[in-house]
Amino acid sequence: MFQTCKNCGESFEITDVDLKFYDKISPVFNDKKYQIPAPTLCPSCRRQRRFTFRNERNLYYRKCSKTGKQLISNLNQDTGIKIYENEFWWSDKWDASEYGREFNFNESFFNQFKKLYQDVPQLALSVWFSENSNFCNYAGNVKNSYLIFGSVYSEDCFYGSPYYSKNCVDTLLVRECEFCYECTDCRKLYQSFYCQDCTNCNNLIYCYDLQSCSDCIGCVGLRNKKNCIFNQQFSKEEFQKMKNELNLCIKKSHEIIKEKLNELKLRVPHKYMQSNQVENVSGNYVYESKNIKDSYYTDKSQDCAYCTQVVNLKDCYDNNYTEENELCCEYISSYQNSRLLFTKFCNRVHEAMYCDSCYSSKNLFGCVGLKNKQYCILNKQYSKEEYEELIPKIIESMQSPHPPLSRGRSDSPLDKGDLGDLSLQSEWGEFFPSSISPFCYNETVAQEYFPLTKEQALSKGYKWKDEDLSSQHQGPEYQIPEDIKDVKDEICDSILKCEATSKLYKIIPQELKFYRQMNLPIPKKCPDLRHQKRLALRNPRKLFDRNCMKCGEKIKTTYAPDRPEIVYCEKCYLENVY
Template sequence: MLLIQNMNSETKNCQNCKKDFVIESDDFAFYEKMKVPAPTFCPDCRLQRRLSFRNERALYKRSCELCGKDTITMYDLSGGIKNYCGECWQSDKWDPMQYGKEHDFSKSFFNQFSELIRKIPHRNLSVNFTTLMNSNFTNMNHALKNCYYLFNSDYDENCMYSEEVEHSKDCVDVTMIEGTELAYESLNCNKCYQIYYSVDCENSHNIWFSKNLSGCSNCFGCMNLRNQQYHIFNEKVSKEEYDKKVGEYKLDSYANVQNLKKKISEFWLNFPHKYIHGVKNLNSSGDYISNSKYVEKSFIATESENCKHCMWLILGGNKECFDFTQFGENGHLVYESLISGQNINNVIGGNVVVDGRNISYSMHCVGNNSNLFGCFGLRNKQYCILNKQYTKEEYEALVPKIIAHMNEMPYVDKKGRIYKYGEFFPAEISQFSYNETSAQEFFPMKKESAEGNGFLWKDVKEKNYKITLKSQDLPDSILDVKEDITAQIIECEHRGQCNEQCATAFRVISQELQFYKSQNLPLPRLCPNCRHYQRTKNRNPVKLFLRNCAKCNKEIETSYASDRPEIVYCEQCYQQEVA
């Protein structure tokens, strides 16, 4: 990395998992620049802790506690968080500064911050409600029209049951999609049209059950093709043969689709996989990285530089950021932060910090803030600590004393783990239970394990609806589905017995049914959450392993574990054979 080395690498033992991890010599220069000590948790445990503050898809119905309007919210009533609708939260009807308090040097800082966030109102969802049109049941989005159950997405229209979707239209049950129209059950596809049950494709149209295609059209069950058309299982056929054969598969049938999925998964194993999903990178490691340089051990990042242990930086221009999860857009010197970005600079411990500078341990502070420490919900403020206003001189004198106090009287959680200045918020003070958050997706746990590791857990409440149709009783073919299916409450095939935030039942909404009928696709048998978990099994884990290139035997660092069955090639071998 382009950072000045100032000492040798160091091996430390993680406070949480008790495994050793290495802090490289280059890393110390970053920590010195941020004026923080080296971390005491390993990278995986740091990511897990940040994600335990991120609730994307556990949504509830509650009233706004200011205007009384019904809302969809991230905060269950039982969690004790005060809920405001987006309109009220962003209005002048209340003042977050009225909750300000002086720092108490007889208590740990994190205890005081926890008290603050449990008194102050929270915005119901992480969205700018003014940019949403008929898209209320969504979260972590911007600029949507007629979307439903869509997450972490922007500039989309008529999209449902999906996440990480950008500039797309008429997509259902997809993940990591950009510039695409008419897509279903697909992942990591860019600039495609009419793509179904496919993975890692770009600039292609009319694609079924395929992987890693570029510039292709009318392909079925294919892999690693470039600029081809009319192929079935990588064999060239005529247009007439293609249309006839695809028609014989009868893709309106759920049973036929499931059989094809199994066959295709086995077929893909016959072809080489590139060790990384990424293009136009320089000296970078991780997965799903593009147009970046000196980005290390990071995942799902674009147009970034000198970053490490980052994830979901889908908006570029980020430089010198460590342990930064979700958002981006010209972030500079960001450390241990989450869901933050848009020209932020020198941010430590930020959670939903937008357009701010010199901010530490603050949440939901949006819009031209600077010099905040331990604040929540502030807009256009500066020199504030725990939501209390100070002069510039008072602020600059008090902050070093608070930092020293965080080191002298650190927060100690119930497991005895110590949180001094520089560590992210302790999981114990999260507003969410572990099984409501993205931590459950990337680091799945059962209740006993989660609570044993100091995380909160929410027991599933008994549902107040009555299932009217078993999933096994759904028509096999979409051709046999009647319009009144939208009135049914359908039992999820998993019946809550999985570890995938199962909703136990689901409905098929009218907009969704019309999509299935227009595309001749069978109805799903799983609830939206279980479909999400099943789909993302096609995405590699956010973890790196050492294995050897299957062709030249060179050691490579890849997200394909050594015991996985895929044939994995290094960059050079892959370019020679596929690209």
């Protein structure tokens, strides 16, 4: 069947497979199933709504609400939300059940949850088991790193989102890489710069879609090659001579290579999707997976749909930034959960609905910040019998129409879907409305993938944060030398100004050491702009119906029909590259 999205107005399909999934995950209490309804928002708008709850990159100085210690947090002081330093938050010196309250059947659930969320102290940053990495967020098991986000098991990395990587700078979702710079969506690279969609390669410069290659410059679509420049084969001696003549500290060198690379990308066929070892999948960047629908950056998963940046999922819909989940629907961030519905930022939690930041718990509803608990509603403890008697009544209350929450401004229009229709609507089966998020729209990853201007965001009822320029540096502007050999240590004591945005930034000593070691120039653009430029390299997370430009087979691809690239199906692409 087809449904009209209540947010964007676009028509979207809900298949029989989708309906079977919603039936499968619908909770049962006292032998009665409480059906999860079909979505009212399209997959993109559902993803946008979840993304308004994730602020990765905007960090602020604050004090711990309990100890007074100076902290770094992604929660601005203006939110009014209390934060605890991580060590205290995880300790047994406090218990979030102290904020428990009874459910009020005369008030909407979302409104009650919002009040609870605003009362319970939050973690200053989402960082686990990390060392000397104070300016990182959504990171685990990282060491000696700076401004990396959504990263795990990485060391000596700066600016980006590395996984299982070392000594990488300015990256976007790289895995198992080492000594890489300005690489996007790459895996198992060593000492490679300015690359995208490359796997299992060494010593690349400005390459795209290479596999099992080494010592290449400006190449596209090669397999098992080495000593190539712009897809032309050279001897080892010829290649080395030409490489030695290349000076990446000269701006003109970059311009020449990028121009030729972009021309080559239009001549060499592109595979309709990035994938490997898959069966019955659609989306992009799907690996070692089966029965995956409209999903992106998905690894080792099965029977999932509408997921992004996930690993080891089974029977999950609408999951983002998570791993090792099963039977979860509309969930964002953190790992190892099962049977979670409309929940965020939980770890090792089972059989829970509408919860946030709970850990090692089960059988929860509408809870925030609980650890090692079960049978709780709005953080209040119940017996198993009381819990199973009360939950059906709450669900039935949520199924009744309620006025939708606005997105956070008293003068804002009502939300559409969650997010507006001026009519009353059911809360059951909807993710949290964006009005509950403590973040302004432009602080979140929603702005990265669904960008809005300030005027657009405010007109839609979102909050917006203007940049604070009151503490801008007023000293002399530091002139960055072109050649890294001419850069002195004093640059680390200087304030640099982005040549494009005038935003201020710094070079840290470890970063300078990397540039010198790799013979790379000091970046003249601020980290945020560099991140935005890497994001712009990607195709949209949207599928288009097209035909293979060689055999005519129907394909679903992220390459829009009006794009100039040559796009092949899997069979034709493999015949072309091997």
